Amino acid sequence: MTSSGRAAEHPTTRRTDARTERWREHRRQVRHEFVDAAFRALDRCGPEVSMGDIAREAGAAKPKLYRHFEDKSDLYNAIVDRVREGLWERVVASIDLTNDSARDLVRRGAAEYALAVQRHPNVFRFILHSHFAQQASDSERALQSARLSARRAAELCTAALGDDSIDVDSAELIAYSVFGAVASATDWWLGVNRTRARAMSIERFVDYLAEVIAAIAQANSRLHGVTINPNLPLHLAFSPR
Missing domain, CATH: 1.10.357.10 (Tetracycline Repressor, domain 2)
Known part of the structure; x- marks a missing residue:
């Protein structure tokens, strides 16, 4: 307990929270880049674009695309x-x-x-x-x-x-x-x-x-x-x- 009667925040909790927030920000950034790639792929391939087309436009393997988008x-x-x-x-x-x-x-x-x-x-x-x-x-x-x-x-x-x-x-x-x-x-x-x-x-x-x-x-x-x-x-x- 601290002198004010509040429980001290555990350092491990702070590190976990920081890692979680970094992962969330990383995930947001990767999703943003995939959407950018989707726009480019649509411009190039047309509305019948595939997930594979978008992954290739992003320079990534298709499994990575599915790691960041459910479907x-x-x-x-x-x-x-x-x-x-x-x-x-x-x-x-x-x-x-x-x-x-x-x-x-x-x-x-x-x-x-x-x-x-x-x-x-x-x-x-x-x-x-x-x-x-x-x-x-x-x-x-x-x-x-x-x-x-x-x-x-x-x-x-x-x-x-x-x-x-x-x-x-x-x-x-x-x-x-x-x-x-x-x-x-x-x-x-x-x-x-x-x-x-x-x-x-x-x-x-x-x-x-x-x-x-x-x-x-x-x-x-x-x-x-x-x-x-x-x-x-x-x-x-x-x-x-």
Whole structure:
């Protein structure tokens, strides 16, 4: 016991804790590097990429890949999470919730998304139609990820509005509907089953996404007796009808 009456921490416990934390950090780093390799392998091999392709891209044996990911669906989930977090960071960095008009916010978000799809089209094809998602619960992972992003977007917007009367669940429904519409549009734009060249330029695709997103937000707002002025900053754009 110490003079204060507390039991002294055993040195062995401290060493064990330090080793455990180092292992956890090592595991996080290796998983991160494998996801990096998965992006490269998808870019090179396409959405039908295999675990072996990813392991070779990482310069590792396939058994090592399986030591850090339980199965294909675990790696699929990690790729979905990486896309979600990276896209979220880019969108948040590109907007000013205080001063940007509602129209500008929508368009900048749509533009960042379209650029991400253009950079890694096979990654998005993989997310939408992956053979790695073998079970129903796995195939819903992208939808669950979209729901998480929808909730975060809803909370961010309601915080910017500074109005406690705003229903976060209603705002979440708008964002969730947007994610569903955008996923369907992306599937068409990428042309998974299309043999001819891409039918729409990225500029037109961004225009389309911005119009669809704005229409969904406007429709939901009308149902709640609210109008949106797209030319005003977000905290000024909403008013009762």
